Amino acid sequence: MTEAGIEAIATYVPPGRLSVAELRRHWPGVAGPGGVSTVAVAGFDEDVVTMAVEACDGALAAGGVGTAAVDLLVLATCSSPYAEHSAAAEVARALGLPSDAGLVDLAGSTVSGVTGLVVAADAVRSGRCRRALVVASERRTGRPGTAVEALGAGAAAALVSADGPVAIGRTASTRFGVPTRWRPDGERALHHYDDARYELMNQVVPAVTAVLADLREDRHAFLAVGPLDVRSRSLLVRAVDPGAEGSSFEVEGTGDLGAAGPLFALAGAVGGEVGTAGVCMAVEPGSGAVGLRVALGGAIPVRHSRPAEIPVDYVGYLQRFGAVEGPVPPSPIVPxxxxxxxxxxxxxxxxxxxxxxxxxxxxxxxxxxxxxxxxxxxxxxxxxxxxxxxxxxxxxxxxxxxxxxxxxxxxxxxxxxxxxxxxxxxxxxxxxxxxxxxxxxxxxxxxxxxxxxxxxxxxxxxxxxxxxxxxxxxxxxxxxxxxxx
Amino acid sequence: MIGSGVSIVGAGMVPFGERFEASYEDLLLDAWDALLAGTDGRVDPDRIEAAWLSTALGGLIRREAVTGASLADPLGFHPRPVTRVENACAGGSDAVRNAAFAVAAGAYDLVLVLGVEKMRDLPTRASLIAQRGTMSHLWWHPRGATSPYLFGQHATTMMAEGRITREDMARVSVKNHDHGRLNPNAFMRKPVSVEQVLAAPPVCEPLTVLDCCPTTDGAAAVLLCRSELAGRFTDAPVELVASGLATDTMYSHTKPVFGAQEAPTRAAADAYKMAGIGPSDVDVAELHDCFTVAELLAYEDLGFCERGASAAWLASGAPALGGSLPCNPSGGLLSKGHPIGATGVAQLCEVFWQLRGEAGDRQVDGASIGLTHNVGGNGQVCCVNIARRG
Structure with a gap:
């Protein structure tokens, strides 16, 4: 069977930044995102599609690969601009992918970024596709005044082919737990069962432990897990794997990147010379965990796109998610x-x-x-x-x-x-x-x-x-x- | 005769229809190319001195101001003068009229008239509602009227008076679809039966979908010149001998009667007088059959038959091909389509080809005088143009 591996990886973080201090000024009693001082905020004119295009452009450029060579695009997100309609098709249109390239939309779960890598690796191994582009992109928000209000924004893309130097090995998954984060149909903001220790120790840790056991991975150089904030991730690493090195690959100032989180972590790991093998995993209470082994056989190009940061105040943050109506343009259709x-x-x-x-x-x-x-x-x-x-x-x-x-x-x-x-x-x-x-x-x-x-x-x-x-x-x-x- | 004489020396149009692949500019350029192709190289496009552009719904559907530059830009016609004409559905004929008057006044020797409308960039139903905007004084707007209502009112009255039946209206649709089958530029080229018209989905009772012209894209163009120069451009010129235009009040509820229209009656009378002819001299007519009842009204308004006799005149076969005064040999708006600003120009194209004997399978034998009847709004405005062979 053909092998599958990652040949290039790229990330994009939008310029907007909401500071945790600004958030705390408005909601003094609410716990903010742990371990970060800012979270990335997508602009008024940015969404999952546009950020995915930025990350994909970066991955193609880093890998020196033309769009004609991509025959599968997998888009993973929880925050597509459409409840119905392929956001992958929009990304493919912007990139100029061949019209016969396959399109996969993985939506509705924060494990979908890792699932996307699994899907791409399977497609390459089976010979159904030669080169896949996996991109995870998010611009999520939570209910105002809750601990999950300020989520991050960004996109990460990986090119997967038979000769990718970062070989993708065994994959495993487990279904575990009950949901503690959910977004009801038709709503923009994430709801949260607000009990961090229960969520981490009784839901995340068992799911991650089960997948690690299934992967039969005793020692690993790194553990890239998302979506978790920095503090939760270090607690997790201590709980499941005291021997792991370099397990925290938080991109400073981005916040919880949802489905894109594990790909960001992977980008940090492969660029960080942390060893030769590891695990990339995503976990979500209520659905469980999905993981895959990666081997760092050789260096691959990694590209990070980070436009100069632009501070965003809280009203601006709310406007970007439609929670506060922004300036209404004049229209000839008047009452x-x-x-x-x-x-x-x-x-x-x-x-x-x-x-x-x-x-x-x-x-x-x-x-x-x-x-x-x-x-x-x-x-x-x-x-x-x-x-x-x-x-x-x-x-x-x-x-x-x-x-x-x-x-x-x-x-x-x-x-x-x-x-x-x-x-x-x-x-x-x-x-x-x-x-x-x-x-x-x-x-x-x-x-x-x-x-x-x-x-x-x-x-x-x-x-x-x-x-x-x-x-x-x-x-x-x-x-x-x-x-x- | 208009002034010292105005002649038509070229005509061209695009097939009307749902031209999703064609932009406003594509339609315009294709009509222009068709026009030039029909002149056998005897017209130097650089010698055309001015143009009139007819588009009705530019702002409403295209969401862009339509100006003279909308023609000059794609054609490379600038800096020559281009006048944009908007006069509801009668704009095409009014553009011809104004271009003819400019030639008759001696301002120009050779001018272009081009009508173009891009309607199917909206769903058909939205397009129907958008047309309401052309008559939407703020006061009128909330009353809920749509385009078919404006003619449907006449149908209700004429039926209530026993002048026409539901079936009579259907027979107009049957006739014009029969004609349109013979016209490669027509959109709906399938025959329909009276039963199909009656059974079609109601749009504005008593009118069904098959009583209503289809919403279409299209463009048409004609070249006008001083008659004494016509021989330079063609061996078979057609003289534009008369143009009548008349208006009525804006609103339905200020009409004194239904079942007769003042503006078309007056426009026709003026045109007949200018041409020195009467309705019985007309050999072929292109009528504004936006709705079936509108053609029945036209027979009476134009004097083709007595007031109240439209149904019997239709039943006699007179307005069918082979009859004494074939009406809408092109298929009319019902079959050919109604891209609003292009319609009046396309009507004149058909008359031009009929009078030159170039109308193929739908040719009216020996036609020497042709008439176009182009109605805007609810009869708010009407333009009648008359052309004569030679």
Whole structure:
């Protein structure tokens, strides 16, 4: 069987930094992330896709490999911009990978970064792919005011092929524990069962111990485990493996990198000359642990991309996750009821028209020149609240939201009003049996919502069919085809 | 005759349809290439002095201001003058009208009119709603009207009065789809039956999907010149002999009647007068059948038949190919498609080819006078142009 190994690895950490001191200033009683003084924060214009592209570009450049040589892309993340839609496809598009390259999206678990390495190694060993790019990318946050609020951001990518000098050996996994960190469907922030010692000693340690036993790894030069903060990781190493060297590969100032954490740790290990063999593992309470043995047969290129840091204050941090609404750009789609046009049409609310003093026509809405005679003298007058349907249609494409579908829209001749063009209004029909609506149907005008824009309600007048009490019968159902001759 | 005489010496269009692969600029350039290809090298593009560009929904769908530069840039036409025309669905014919008047005034010898619309960069339903924007005074906007409603109102009235039936409207769709089958530039080239029209999904009752023109992309172009120069550019010029344009009030509820439209009636009367002809002299017509009922209305508004007689006139076979006055041999908006700003120009392209005997399987034998009828909004505006062979 073909071997599989890592031939290059790269990391990217976005420039934003939230200091733990700034966080503590707002939440003085809450434990922050342990062992770090800052956490990395993705910019407004960065997400899992863009950071993954940065890391992949770094890995390809470090390995001296062109995109045409990559035939599998595995993206691991808990914080994809999409609940449904392949973020791997977006990364592949940006990198310009061949269109026949395979795409794998591993989402929803912090062990998925290591799972991605396992998937890639299996694909290379089986001959299904020649060269795989595994990238783990995260920009997570937790509920404000909790110990897991300030999580890190960044991406790490590894190129895996048959001749990769960092050979990937035996892999193992165990399912263990109950969930203590979870993000409900539709929410942005991580929830947390806040008991650190229970989480570490009763969930993480047993899972890691089980996987180490399965890997039959007695002595190892390094143990790259994620996602754990620095303090937890050193406690873990002491608990499971007092002999491990160089077990802490925290990238200073990044924080909990989720699915990307173990790959960051691995990047630190292979670049740090810590020995010849070790274990790369990910652990998550409730799902367990996944690990693989790696052999440092030879040096591989490692590239770290670290743009100059930019401090981010707490409000800025909240804005980046949408917890606080940021500046709203101006849009030409404005709420109608707030506009100067609505102010000018203010009489509409009371259904006020203009009564022409020359010809007597009632113009609704009011006009400077009478629609019938062109006269320019008129007095305001409220329109009658009843009329008859002149013509109408039953619309199945509804232009106002929310409305039932179908909805009838028609022209109404106001009761007692003459004039050829005046004396009529247009309106939607509400609360009426469309089968009994017809040309000539008597209606009353009722005040209703006419949809809303940006939460601002438009009010106005609709018409409701009133039961006929005799007199001229309407041509019922004309628009529905019942008036065929 | 318009002034001292204006002639059409070239026409070109792209196949209308759902042209997802083509940008606004692609459509524009393809229509331009088609136009030049039809002139047998007798038109030097550098001698074209000015252009009129018709696009209706630039801001609404394209989300970019459409200006003269929208034509000048892709064509390399700058710094020559380009006027952008927007007059709802009648913009294409109005662009022709204004270009013709500029030639008649002696300002230019040779000008380009190009209409282009990119509508299918939105889903069809969103595009239908977007069209509402072209008539959306703030007051009107919340009333919930859509484009088919504006003509559906006439249908309801005409049915209630017993002037037309649901089936009569369906027969317009059947006829125009039959014609469109013969036109390689048409979008919907499949025949439909009365039963299929009636059974199609309702859009705006009584109108079904097959009563409504499809939302399409497209572009069309014509070249106009002073008639005395026409022989330089072609051996078979077509004279643009008349143009009538009329308006009505903005809103449905300020119409005095339904089942008749003032603007088309007036625009046609003015055009007939300018051409010195009557409706019975017309040999072929391209009508604005955005909805089936609109074509029935047009028969009456244009005087092709008496008021109230549209259904009987249709049933007589007169407006079908082979009839006494074939209407929409191109398939009309219903079959060919309705890329709004391009429609009026494409109507004139069809008349140009019909009058030159170049319309292939859909040729109206011996046609010498052709008419285009292009309606905007709910009959807010209408432009009628008339052309004559030779």
């Amino acid at each position: 109608y009821a707030a506009t100067p046009g609505a102010l000018r049409d203010d009489g509409e609310g009371s259904l006020t028209g203009s009564r022409c003093t020359a010809c007597g026509s009632l113009n609704v809405p009011p006009r400077r020149r009478c629609i019938d005679c062109g006269g320019t003298t008129h007095v305001p007058e409220r329109a009658p609240r009843s009329g008859t349907i002149v013509t109408y249609n039953v619309q199945h494409v509804v232009a106002v939201h929310p409305e039932p579908s179908p909805v009838a829209v028609g022209v109404v001749r106001l009761t007692g009003e003459g004039g050829a063009r005046g004396g009529q209004v247009s309106a939607m029909v509400c609360d009426s049996d469309l089968e009994h609506l017809g040309v000539g149907s008597p209606v009353e005008l009722v005040y209703r919502r006419l949809g809303a824009d940006d939460g601002l309600v438009k009010y106005g007048w609709k018409v409701r069919v009133v039961p006929e009490t005799g007199g001229a019968a309407a041509t019922q159902g004309a628009a529905r085809g019942d008036a065929r001759s």
